[in-house]
Amino acid sequence: MSDFEPKIVAFVCNWCTYAGADLTGTSRIKYASNVKIIRFPCTGRIDFMLLLKAFSNGADGIIVSGCHPNDCHYTSGNFHAKRRWIMFKELMDFMGIDMSRITFSWVSAAEGARWAEVVNTTVTRIRELGPYVSYKELVNKSVEEEVKNG
């Protein structure tokens, strides 16, 4: 497990967290290189299906991050996103899907150091959890089922 490098996808909004991550860079704060960012205009744009897609394509962890409440560049995108994540989390929990693999956070454009901290805590946690075996098995299971029939 020591050479396990988790794959983590970060879904972030352009105005706060993406800019915050830029500031992390400008401030030369170092963090783990396991996290790769996909830029969205707003957390409101982030379809919950994309999170499932990240897992099914092999992500071990996910970060979803946007503007703090009241700070949304578009006023309310993050509030809608918040409701979406509340429901999503409740459903995932009910289905036994491990939500500790997803970090939901608010990181503002001014919080460069905080972004590094969010990344590092997530990477540490995912390292402890190990590869997301049960999800990967689930994805591969389809192939197995076919083999069984054929």
Place this chain on the structure above:
Amino acid sequence: METIRKLIRKQSLEKLYNNLAANRKVYAPVIAADKKAEYKYNPGFADVTFDHIRSTLSVKNIVFPKVENLFFYENSKTESTITDIDLDKIPEVVLWGAHPCDNAAFDTLRSIFCWDTKDEFFSRRLEKLTVIGLGCHSSDEYCFCTSVGLSPSSSRGSDILLTKLQTGDYQAEILTAKGNEIVSSFPDLFEPLTDEKVDITEVKQKFSHKQVTEKLAGAFEHEFWIANSLRCIGCGACAYVCPTCACFDIQDETKGKNGKRYRSWDSCGFGLFTLHTSGHNPRHVQSQRWRQRIMHKFSYMPDRNESLGCVGCGRCSSGCPVDMNIAEQLEALQNI
């Protein structure tokens, strides 16, 4: 080959089953937690049921799996490499204890998959299949095999057909070379058949499929279709539980440089089935799709495949959430 009838004792069935299951995949019905029958690979003999009327799903997946990979591919900057499926790896399967309707359906499927060109995947799977059928000693209100030219004791599609005797032992009709091979592998288990009475259920004929086919020829525009499909909600349950429905979709799935092409079950009951890229849908409402389903099975297939597209198992009706009872509708159609 000429049909040979033999006797197999109830206790010998277990030996036969266990011998087969020891080195082959045996697909046999069991009673699931929801008290409905379902087929499983190599269940313990004690779990195998001999008394079910119909399983929720048919057994067509042996020869027509719900997902069949057709080939795999890998893309590089300049070219794509295709890896074919090794059809030799398709395993031998013994279907155990399936009823005459389901077994006859393999014939129907062959008439579709091998209509003009021979579908390799289907044919190879069928070649590897041996069917030990079981005549029906019970039936229910959804059964209508007798209306579509079959019966609870039809041997079509079976390699061996078992029929329960009133003594509790079974009659084994050895119908094909494949069947004979099994019997000759276990000669001790089969005895000569004395004249004993079989326990076969009676299924009342509800309509004449010939009359239905004749009626359908002129019924395309009939108001019957709308009036009788109003309650159809347009799901694919009937097609997916049907032993003869053979529609499929072909898809490519690519992840990065790797991908595969596969086919998976589809249903003419879905709007998407006929949707054109333009947005135009030649069958844009459910009544047209319901008509298609009936027409295909009872008019187009007799016409084109010289085979009826229905074996009267009744699954589509018993599985329908809104009681679209096909036998009832065909009975009504016969009289329009």
Place this chain on the structure above:
Amino acid sequence: MDNLILRAKELLENKTVQVVIGYEAGPTGVVRPAFISDPANADSLIYDERCVQNLAVYLTKPEVKHLGRIAIVSSLPVMRSIMMLISEQQISYDEIVVLGISADGVLLDIADLSVMQGYIDKSDLSNPVKYKELLAELKKLTPAEKFEYWQKELSKCIKCYACRQACPMCYCTRCTVEVNQPQWISVQSNAHGNMEWHILRAMHLAGRCISCGECGRACPVGIPCHLLTMHLTDQVYNYFKVYAGTSEKMNSVMSTYEPNDKESFIV
């Protein structure tokens, strides 16, 4: 049920409506939806505890709409579905007559939308008791047990979409699963794709599900998929104190928000 038959006849005879959607017993004795256009056929209408299908699903079906003005036999879930369909602008109350039926099977006089609103307001809108127990049982499981439970159930799915088609709120003419640019959900039926489909369905019904349980009843292979949407119905109420199908105005929790919505997992 004489009252219902009389009322249906009356509505058809005086041409207030062109069709009455209710329940009848089919030739096998199975109760199923009935579409009565001729007053003479109204006698076949029945209403008893077997009449559970949510008939509101037909209100958005083109061939049914085409028949004209509709009277619809409506238990509480049907009335709530109608409310949802109005709030999401799929139907207008003018197009229908609600033949309301109370929980104990009595024909209600639903004269207009406000009467229906009043009836809904004073009803218990939480999940039906039998499902509450199931939900509670499931919630007690450990995450691994939950995962195993749902994987076992969902592996049965054949993607016939009966759950979707039976749901009055799944009226979209194109479902996300029918989109292939991108292919959000794999077309094939496999463990992973089946799970994604059921997550998608439940999420799309979050705050919109009116707890009729129709999706689970329609499933030919017996997946209790209604428990997924009902669980979210519970959670919607838990977090936002809202039940679906209680207002003719758009009040879906997923398209609205309160700045002080509480959660405990966003860092």
Place this chain on the structure above:
Amino acid sequence: MARIGVFVCHCGENISATVDCGKVAETIGNLKHVAYSTEYKYMCSDPGQTLIKDAIKEHNLTGVVVSACSPRMHEPTFRKACAEGGLNPFLCEMANLREHCSWVHEKNELTTEKAIDIVRTQVEKVKLNSALQPIKVPVTKTAMVIGGGIAGIQSALDIANTGHKVIMIERSPSIGGHMSQLSETFPTLDCSQCILTPRMVEVAQHPNITLYTYAEVESVEGFIGNFKVKVRKKAKSLDEKACTGCGLCTTKCPQKKIPNEFEQGMGMRPAIYVPFPQAVPNRPVIDRENCTYYIKGKCKICEIVCPTKAIRFDQPDEILELEIGAIVVATGFDIKHADFFPEYGHGRYKDIIDGLQFERLASASGPTAGVIKRPSDGEIPKNIVFIACAGSRDPAKGIAYCSKICCMYTAKHAMLYKHKVHEGKAHVFYMDIRSGGKNYDEFVRRAIEEDHVNYIRGRVSTVFERDGKLIVKGVDTLLGAQQVEIVADMVVLATAGVASSGAEDLAQKLHVSYDSHKFFAEAHPKLKPVETNTAGIFLAGACQNPKDIPDAVSQASGAAVKVAALFSQSELTREPLVAIVNRTSPPTYSTCVGCFMCQSVCPYQAIEREEFKARDGKVVKTVAKINEGLCQGCGTCVALCRSKSIDLLGYSNTQVYAEVVALLNEY
């Protein structure tokens, strides 16, 4: 078939120091559909941009990925370069290798691998980009300036002088801001009022400026060029047209014991008052919270004495609805008051005051007419201590930043004191003297050398009273951290400059970002210091961070130029990154089912209904339609749409999906 060009930038060594740029370019070059892949030292330089332009033509590129810094930095640069190279600018994407990779990771293989993943993701995205055309929207050529301090005044006058209309909103009864409170200004020691009041009058008289004092922004809707601003004009209880500003009411008002805000609480004012003699407009308002009539229901003396019968007790607040094209935020700053320093004895000792209070003491129009008298007994202090950095640069106090103006004004205060109290002794405790600026350091040297102000480098630990004197205990770090104790008559704290009260609330109304100290955030700390993240809203003055007058005025003029540039166009060109509802022909095939949940979720009221009718006029289908002038492209509707009938240009479903797949799979 896509032909993508990839350009990997070294950014000098900013990227290449930790990322193997050559390997990135080579690996990406092996991807399907990548027609050209190269690296270069500075892609943003002229030769770098030429490289892109030439490659577009030479390799007939259908898309470009510039792998360099943050798109927030240079996306416009490279999109422009692509356009000049003949490629639609929206077929260019940037892969952020600097801020998100090279600057935040160590040099190793994983970092280069991550860089490759980032670039590949953008390659897969750009394949799905579509050529977009900019959106044109009309511009309302009226600016709003929020705040009537020197920054707001300068901005308003500059915009007005370009010939455009300006509406100025000031929440207090008069414009002038903090500058009107100052006695003299550094580094020239000229009188603040003398240079400010002519500008105030100019605002009031300018034909292009409409001034609303005692008014606040209620709500802001719309977008650049097309804002709809609601302004609450608080009731002044006065008919401004009838009032002549004679001031009789203010002298007759029986309630005279209200702490005067303008005098920083060092003087009193009546309930009906003009904040200060030079106020613009020179009209009184009734402070309803303190007016006897509003409290007890009777009095009305002002109404009785008013010669023009201008008092209106029942006047309601008025809501103005204004169409605005651009907004300049100039809401200024506040200072932390002395109560921020309980350790310095605030509250126990009256003679500890803050810098603004000292300004009023030193002002000729102030409560002491310019004589430095201490608040407790009116005595002239013989020994005065100024403490710089009171709160600023003090993370323990929650303020890590330098308030910038205190060093200079403390020197000024010490000088003013010495000029007025020749025999007095002035001491300044300081951390560092930050006197960068034209003639600034000379000014401080003058205080030390000519006016003999005693500068002590060190912090003050405590201030307490002994025998009627304030004992200031501190250290002198230049004398080896030796303890110093000064017996003072008065202490002046140069307290930190902080965001104006209500700044956060206003920022939320305007939908602009603000930092953790509630100062308004600029779009870029260096290259867009005047813009906010919200197009059409600009910053002027100390609302952004503490600033001195020349800085505030310069920025105000800068903001005015931004507004003028915007107003110089009859139409505004907007990025076409907006939502669209898919439409097929015939429209009845459109997949939108018309549930209008998108309408409920849209913050910009950008979603409209579109009805399709049959020949008989009957509506057969209703679908959503996006007003591209109003849509800001947040995409919340896109994620909510169940039938996936809405998509967002630039962040389409296929694009973001491809990004997820590309980031995680082998290619």
